[in-house]
Amino acid sequence: MQHFDILILPETNLILTASVIEPLRAANRITGRDLYRWTLFSPNGQAIETKAGIPIPVSGPFHPGRETDPLFVLSSYNWKNGATRELKMQLSQTARHRSMIAGIEAGSFILADTALLDGFSATTHWEDFEDFSAAYPQVNMLRDRFVIDRKRITTGGSLPTLDLMLELIRRAHGYSLALEVSRLFIYEQERTRGDLLQVPAIGNMRILDARVQAAIKLMEDTVEAPLSQARLARRAGVSARHLQDLFRDLMGVAPHEHYLALRLNAARRKVIETRSTFADIAAATGFNSASAFSRSYRAHYRESPSDTRRRLKQEA
Template identity: 30%
Template structure:
């Protein structure tokens, strides 16, 4: 996979393929395509061209309901340097052996394959991630880890492992596109594209996908954050509150006062909330049984777990399982 940089004034454009999986997230798609469009506009040249592909050759509907027309059908002879696979929602719902075979054939022919958001899961099903480093949207990470344990999953924004590229999606698509533009045509153009989209602070490929614990919980109190980390590290076997307090070098009464002041709820309420949120995430993103998830999140029985889930979310575990997350 070799590209020509800006020093060659009449180099042909780099051809890209955009494979759209039904339910793909428009955000992840737009951040990439718009970056390549901006590179063309700002350089005054056609540096990139692209064509849309779908499994049936028909228009594909994004998770928001927008529909994008396809230029080609899976299986067609397509001349592209990189094929991007856009998927969102629940990538388990897409199962098409013809697509997997086509992706393998393109990879054998020297085409780089790049999965966006849930796209890496589609690539893994095609056998393209075995033994590879990869990332995926955090919502899909448990699913990828469960079904493909031979993939070395990283938690960053994107991973370029030779001709195999994976990206968490959302705004990380812009970070990946800028990295590719810099590789192909220099850092100066990539910086201009970043400014075009009001992206003034570059993000490293290994940057975090999620907020820090302080941002996520809305507190900067060191003791509370230490207690939260202790809780999250032992969701499967919840520690007694006195042990959590002792681990933080505080009495239980002091910890309780801090939690009420910083989070507006007791230590016990916080522990239950974190366990239920973890369980809800696993219900949406893995195929593990309700009983297994209940045990993994520290509940004594499936019945007790079901009661707690209904109290918090208003539906039984089966209702959460049907409420598929829409990763960007």
């Protein structure tokens, strides 16, 4: 289990806070495990009043000791009002012990103002990029959605923060879980007019190539009877080798890895949400036998389908 401390400054957007927390909650729900927990703090222990008029409750004031858990510093508007001398001193002290500190959106300004980004690469919201670069020349600014540089993380807004959380989930628990979490946060219109598939990001990747989109759509439509890579590539209009290269460049995985992740995620939902036999689940997700399905399931999720059902039954 990974625990995060989350420091929220006044005037932080609801959506920014949700972009950090909701992917973690979704990962817990999908796996049926407490992979992640988090504690919310504010500088004074009072609930954060947002611009939307909906307060964000917190557990108490931020008074760090020698905690080593990752710390996320969230800020949206008027960050200078919250970045008091006392708070910056606390951040400087706790940074000595933390495994990681993240400046989320305007939180990057607070870290930079506390000299916690000196010598690091970072990013911030695109509207503030030039001002940030001028104010903190000691920080190597990159025009990326998020930047992970050793023990420092920065993001450029709410959706880039969601991308960051997917990347952290991928690094800790694999591509399959990150993909399944990402699919919870996407709305897909009916594609009756040939609309492009709206694929969520995994990490920094936004899928813009129509051939990769076509291949992913084919994968989603053929979970029950998977196509060979050669046939998949042919129907997407490229060679198998080129499709392999496109997936590696854009998705960070090979086509067969994405395909298998889709099938296993579909299978796990059936294991958790239905009483179907494992043989039926195997057939519905393109596996030749229940034993082949169980081997692949165990390799990905570190427990057998039977273990999953038994564990969830015990926890109910």
